[in-house]
Amino acid sequence: MEIVSLHKCLSDPTRLRIVNLLLREPLCVCELQEALDEPQVKMSKHIGYMKRQGLLDVQRKANWNFYRISPKLSEAVLASLEAIRTGYAKDPKLSEDLKKLEHSPGAACR
Amino acid sequence: MEIVSLHKCLSDPTRLRIVNLLLREPLCVCELQEALDEPQVKMSKHIGYMKRQGLLDVQRKANWNFYRISPKLSEAVLASLEAIRTGYAKDPKLSEDLKKLEHSPGAACR
């Protein structure tokens, strides 16, 4: 994945929130939607964007698509992602998303 | 500086190269131009963009403008920049810029 492409992925608030959650664990689209409380089409398009850039990949399980940070990323890209995970842990919006994810009742996809 | 704004700054190849150089030391516009070998107007506009976002600041010395990474950045932003400095050290284009900078004959502004 290109360095510049990574930063394009991170340069939109919604995508940044998605990445923040996926850095913890792979998630189903419906879980992401619920945690971020954004319209389905918006989520789907941002996820599609990051998939096209090579940042995410999918695993289909029954009726659900689980997305995760691609395991094929270079050291350099992983370093930037790690900076996000650690450095932005105190960001109010991002932390709130994580909480909402933890406190959510078991989603249908589980 | 906003997290998202930082990544917008880093999501253009020219800006990424500029930041890569400024992470080493403050530089005059003419030095940046010479190292990157890009037209003056292009450099100026990208530098202006990053200044507006709060990533860079200027120090005027005689006839020259020296730019540097702003000293007022948050821990989170600094963490991402550090990831660039270390993680992307092996990137061919970025390393080449650094070499060109070192091997350059003393610029007029020094």
Add this chain to the structure above:
DNA sequence: TCGGAATATTCCTGTTGACGTATACTCCTA
């Protein structure tokens, strides 16, 4: 104070991307 070097801004054009609405696709299950 005038010319020139260093740098920024304005104008124009083409491209990319963000968002919403509507619609399509893909499976699972009844």
Add this chain to the structure above:
DNA sequence: TAGGAGTATACGTCAACAGGAATATTCCGA
């Protein structure tokens, strides 16, 4: 096999931004 849940795509619109050409600004030294 029909309906519905989960998810993606197409289309239209608007804003942001990249690049080049031309021009403006600022400040130095002669």
